[in-house]
Amino acid sequence: MKNLPDLVVALDFPDVQPALDLARRLQGVVPWVKVGLELYLAAGKDMIARLKDMDFRVFLDLKFMDIPNTVDAAVFQATCMGADMLTVHALGGEAMCRAAQTGRDRALLPGRMPPVLLAVTVLTSMGPGSLPWNPGGTAEELHDFTVRLAGLAQNWNLDGVVCSGREVRAIRASCGDGFRLLTPGIRLPDAGAGDQSRVCTPCQAARDGSDFLVVGRPITQAADPVAAARTYLEKREA
């Protein structure tokens, strides 16, 4: 039987202090934290080192998409910083995704685990009709496009993809067990979706075969974030 997915808490804060305060409270509760654009721009690479010193595994989610040479250099820097997981956009194409792997491999020190390199398929905030080239698109077309991007990312040798819970089952079936699936847009039934569109419960994503569940606002904005994190951990099973 497959292990339960790890919970990744997105530390989406505009400043260092609230991010560190919450991280301290989450020590020993969740193994992974995510540093995204907002916190990285506010806090810089020191934040990665501080979270690593607290024994977290750090997902640096900057969703690189640029020319291959630039992405190679960006992934090199992110790997040197000690990030344990990184993202590029699948829509950047094969040359860019392979350049990301070159940057990662150049930065590796002997004995260090390489960071997991994931391709973002279609943002979980996007619903049917929000692909710019297919404004009248259906949910099924969006689903199929996402699954197709995942297959391409696998052919390009990436470690896995970021997808919504709605595509996990199909991607797991077509890409197999070793391919890592990370799922944002995770919500309990009574939680607000915010700007997310393709949301899914922790239990459904776990059952369909996700490896990582990313939860931000339902935990960071809860009255008791630690209790909320524990609830999301428990709800992977029921």
Ligand code: C5P
């Ligand atoms: O607050 P919420 O749970 O919606 O946060 C989800 C987190 O996952 C955000 O930090 C967002 O940047 C990230 N993310 C996402 N959809 C993707 C990739 C990353 O929501 N496709």
